[in-house]
Amino acid sequence: MQPSPPAAEARSPIETYLAALHDRHAGHAGGQVANYIPELAKANPAWFGICIATRDGHVYEVGDSRQPFTMQSISKALVYGLALEDRGEAAMLERIGVEPSGDAFNAISLKAGTGAPFNPMINAGAIAACGQVMRRSGRSRIQRIQAYLSACAGRELDIDVDVYRSESQTGHRNRAIGWMLRNFGVIDEEPTEILEAYFQQCAIRVTCRDLAVMGATLANQGVNPITRQQAIAPDGIDNILSVMSTCGMYDFSGEWIYRVGLPAKSGVGGGIMAVLPGQLGIGVFSPPLDGQGNSARGIRACTDLSNDLALHVFNNGNAPLPALRLKYDNTQVRSRRRRPQEQRQALGREGGRVRVLELQGDLVFSTVEPVVRGVNEQARECQFFLLNLRSVISADDASLRLVVELQRSLAARGVRLLVCHARALETRLRRLGADVETLYPDDDTALEACEDLLLANVLGSRFVTAKEVPFARCDLLDGLGAADLSSLDAAMAERHYATGERIICAGEPGDALFVLLSGSVEVRLPGPTGKPGPRIEVFAAGMTFGEMALVDGAPRSADVIALEPVSCRVLEIRAFEAFDERYPRLKIGLLQQITRQLSASLRRRNAEVQAFKGR
Ligand code: GLU
Numbered sequence: 270m271q272p273s274p275p276a277a278e279a280r281s282p283i284e285t286y287l288a289a290l291h292d293r294h295a296g297h298a299g300g301q302v303a304n305y306i307p308e309l310a311k312a313n314p315a316w317f318g319i320c321i322a323t324r325d326g327h328v329y330e331v332g333d334s335r336q337p338f339t340m341q342s343i344s345k346a347l348v349y350g351l352a353l354e355d356r357g358e359a360a361m362l363e364r365i366g367v368e369p370s371g372d373a374f375n376a377i378s379l380k381a382g383t384g385a386p387f388n389p390m391i392n393a394g395a396i397a398a399c400g401q402v403m404r405r406s407g408r409s410r411i412q413r414i415q416a417y418l419s420a421c422a423g424r425e426l427d428i429d430v431d432v433y434r435s436e437s438q439t440g441h442r443n444r445a446i447g448w449m450l451r452n453f454g455v456i457d458e459e460p461t462e463i464l465e466a467y468f469q470q471c472a473i474r475v476t477c478r479d480l481a482v483m484g485a486t487l488a489n490q491g492v493n494p495i496t497r498q499q500a501i502a503p504d505g506i507d508n509i510l511s512v513m514s515t516c517g518m519y520d521f522s523g524e525w526i527y528r529v530g531l532p533a534k535s536g537v538g539g540g541i542m543a544v545l546p547g548q549l550g551i552g553v554f555s556p557p558l559d560g561q562g563n564s565a566r567g568i569r570a571c572t573d574l575s576n577d578l579a580l581h582v583f584n585n586g587n588a589p590l591p592a593l594r595l596k597y598d599n600t601q602v603r604s605r606r607r608r609p610q611e612q613r614q615a616l617g618r619e620g621g622r623v624r625v626l627e628l629q630g631d632l633v634f635s636t637v638e639p640v641v642r643g644v645n646e647q648a649r650e651c652q653f654f655l656l657n658l659r660s661v662i663s664a665d666d667a668s669l670r671l672v673v674e675l676q677r678s679l680a681a682r683g684v685r686l687l688v689c690h691a692r693a694l695e696t697r698l699r700r701l702g703a704d705v706e707t708l709y710p711d712d713d714t715a716l717e718a719c720e721d722l723l724l725a726n727v728l729g730s731r732f733v734t735a736k737e738v739p740f741a742r743c744d745l746l747d748g749l750g751a752a753d754l755s756s757l758d759a760a761m762a763e764r765h766y767a768t769g770e771r772i773i774c775a776g777e778p779g780d781a782l783f784v785l786l787s788g789s790v791e792v793r794l795p796g797p798t799g800k801p802g803p804r805i806e807v808f809a810a811g812m813t814f815g816e817m818a819l820v821d822g823a824p825r826s827a828d829v830i831a832l833e834p835v836s837c838r839v840l841e842i843r844a845f846e847a848f849d850e851r852y853p854r855l856k857i858g859l860l861q862q863i864t865r866q867l868s869a870s871l872r873r874r875n876a877e878v879q880a881f882k883g884r
Pocket residue numbers: 340341342343374375392436443468471535536537538
């Protein structure tokens with residue numbers, strides 16, 4: 270029989286869709302390649318590429334997605350961002366307005382009286398914005414612009430020198446605009462160098478893939494989703510996207526936002542960069558331009574993309590994920606620290622006063638508000654709330670401020686709000702005034718801290734974790750008679766371990782049970798490269814570990830590591846088996862005790878599974 274041929278690599282449905290979209294519009298013959306900059310006229314009118322870059326850095330591309338071309342006006346949107354970073358919003362608004370002008374992109378029109386350009390997307394505003402970019406650290410304006418745009422694209426971009434020269438030799442109208450700006454004091458120096466920098470920024474070479482990544486960077490609070498570099502300061506993102514929404518598509522801007530509904534910027538090179546904030550970036554490229562100066566195929570492709578994939582920003586379907594993913598309390602989920610019986614019982618009774626809220630997705634006012642409301646309502650019955658941010662993707666300052674405010678108002682009522690897994694958000698939380706002592710790296714340490722404080726409250730002076738427990742008082746020996754105790758005492762050798770020493774190694778044969786007389790140990794699952802993995806349990810003096818080996822004889826499933834100097838008594842499996850003949854009652858007693866411990870830990874796991882299912 271012939272072996273069957275290897276299956277062709279499965280094409281993603283998104284690639285299939287983009288290919289069909291490309292086919293649908295590739296044949297469209299409308300539009301004219303720009304020729305007022307002579308070098309641009311050399312573009313091939315058939316070039317056509319479409320790209321989507323997701324916020325997690327995946328790029329879908331079809332057609333001429335790697336064909337280089339010059340950014341032209343698309344650079345205006347991002348350079349405006351750089352100027353904002355350099356000068357601040359107020360200073361920029363003093364010089365450049367944010368009103369759609371209704372004039373052509375290259376109009377020599379400035380607001381009557383002030384001489385301020387209407388907005389940064391027409392040439393006058395863009396030249397003024399370029400002039401606001403500072404020379405810094407030995408770098409010229411254009412060097413800074415080039416580095417900035419490269420960070421947005423996630424690769425080194427170069428300047429198409431032929432296109433630059435071509436525009437510099439013919440750009441008399443832009444020169445006139447430059448001198449007008451100088452005349453009105455919108456720029457503070459002779460425009461010559463600014464104009465050259467502007468011509469060069471327009472001639473920066475990109476591909477339509479780069480435009481999609483730049484768009485995704487704008488969608489992702491300024492963080493390039495591929496390089497993870499903060500390319501654009503997050504404060505300016507709303508400013509950039511606002512002017513793109515109102516003025517980004519020349520005289521088609523109103524209709525564009527109505528039909529396509531994505532902040533976007535196009536350029537006479539044939540490119541369009543569009544952004545669905547918080548979600549994705551789109552790059553489209555095809556040189557023939559329509560009557561308004563936008564890529565004719567680009568407009569068609571974007572209109573279809575927006576309709577077919579429901580991308581319009583004002584689409585109600587874009588409601589963010591609810592922030593509350595899961596909630597449970599300390600009666601259902603405990604920290605990994607095993608506790609003596611009295612403490613276990615106390616947590617069983619009082620654990621409802623410790624509540625854990627696991628949050629997810631993007632924290633914004635509308636997702637955090639219900640969480641704040643819920644916590645406030647429950648605060649009367651609670652002593653601790655723990656916000657677990659492990660599944661949070663992003664958080665804006667407004668939502669973090671709500672969390673910090675909540676923390677403050679709860680503290681005034683004697684309730685503590687802890688936060689864990691805050692990682693990247695920690696610095697901002699601190700800056701907004703969060704109590705540093707309430708920020709924990711992980712949920713287990715935070716939960717353990719809550720339990721300790723709760724137990725100290727409930728048990729008072731009885732809440733002590735014994736450093737040392739006499740052999741006869743250890744858990745395992747509970748219920749054994751004096752004779753059995755002394756037989757066992759004789760059968761178990763004493764062993765000592767230093768801090769950090771591995772007492773049990775995952776994978777090794779399980780040949781003994783350990784009773785901890787003093788010190789504490791942690792149980793960790795084996796990590797990927799031989800390093801210790803996540804902690805699953807902490808045992809203190811008086812407790813037993815390694816007992817599963819006595820029941821099933823299977824190899825060890827986890828590492829056990831001494832957290833401090835430890836002394837143990839060890840019952841070898843051979844000695845245990847030998848009890849059959851000499852001390853059958855002792856063996857039954859031990860098995861009963863081990864079974865009780867195993868079933869208690871199984872019950873605990875069941876309660877956790879229940880809690881994690883969110884029921
Ligand atoms: N460099 C071009 C100019 O200033 C950019 C125009 C555009 O893309 O709209 O004329």
